[in-house]
Amino acid sequence: MRAFVVTGPRRFEVLEVDPPVPGPGQVVVDVERAGVCGTDMEIFGGEMSYLHEGHARYPVRLGHEWCGTVSSAGEGVDPGWIGVRVTGDTMLGCGRCRRCRAGTHHVCEDRFEIGIRGGWPGALAERLPVPVTALHRLPDTVGAAAGAMVEPGGNALRAVRAAALAPGERLLVLGPGTIGLLCAAFALAQGAEVHVLGLPGTSLEFARTLGVHGAWTADRLPDLPFDAVVDASTAPGLPALAADLVEPGRRVVYIGLSPTPSAVDTRTLVLKDVTAVGILSASPGLAGAIEHYASGAVDPRPLVAAVVGLEEVGEVLAGSRPAGSGPGPKFHVDPRA
Secondary structure: OEEEEEEEOOEEEEEEOOOOOOOOOEEEEEEEEEEEOHHHHHHHHOOOHHHHHOOOOOOEOOOOEEEEEEEEEOOOOOHHHOOOEEEEOOEEOOOOOHHHHOOOHHHOOOOEEOOOEOOOOOOOEOEEEEEHHHEEEOOOOOOHHHHOOHHHHHHHHHHHHHHOOOOOOEEEEEOOOHHHHHHHHHHHHOOOEEEEEOOOOHHHHHHHOOOOOEEEOHHHOOOOOEEEEEEOOOOOOHHHHHHHHEEEEEEEEEOOOOOOOOOOOHHHHHHOOOEEEEOOOOHHHHHHHHHHHHHOOOOOHHHEEEEEOHHHHHHHHOOOOOOOOOOOOEEEEOOOO
């Protein structure tokens, strides 16, 4: 089968590789659609911390946002899964440790992360091996574009839940990328007043088309009380700004990661009695994201700028926008194209 393989920093090939064979407790999924995200770009560029910590090494087969159809099943798997449209969890815990037993497998020290950590091959390929325990069924109302947006949606939904907003309360999202805009969409769906902060340009203009109550640059941000702030940016200075802007006694949620260390003055958190929450992974939010998409409460499809083939992935990872791309921040891949 064909697969996109990163062989070193900013080096890649589309290769013919052996197709996966499902082991005990596993299935193989024929990939219908896969997303390209910021983590993939960090691995492609060589900046991703896992590469320097020994959790990942080249060659890497990327792709952790995906949907497809189960085509084969290994020993111990109900054959009724074959033919089912699915998406799945990125985080594959060991299943034995204290964290896994407590239901927090996404922070298991020995976890695999599909397409990212531990060498588990990703979904930028025609087929993908997945433990059956990681699968989530997709209803017919969730098509390919939305199905491949479940993983980022689960992250965003967790961030919005962590913000602990009541209907009518005000949220500020820092960063109009995919996760930030999904946070805005889930918060709007629960009745929040939503504002987005970003740099001037097309990303902020696009945010204004999605129904947010305000999309601002830093110099034009109105002096409003924000009941929660979600930092979905990669800017090292914005975590501190999030703590400065949130109302006392409320919550800041950190889901973005900067490429260099960012500092937050804990005196700000303490003296404002602020709760700071970090979000890693979509795992506990996947089912909720599917429910929101299936019901139509949240529609992630406008965020998809284009669908490309495996041969075009390298250009996307390098920051190029293919001709004819829409204004959204997300690029999808059809491995069969």
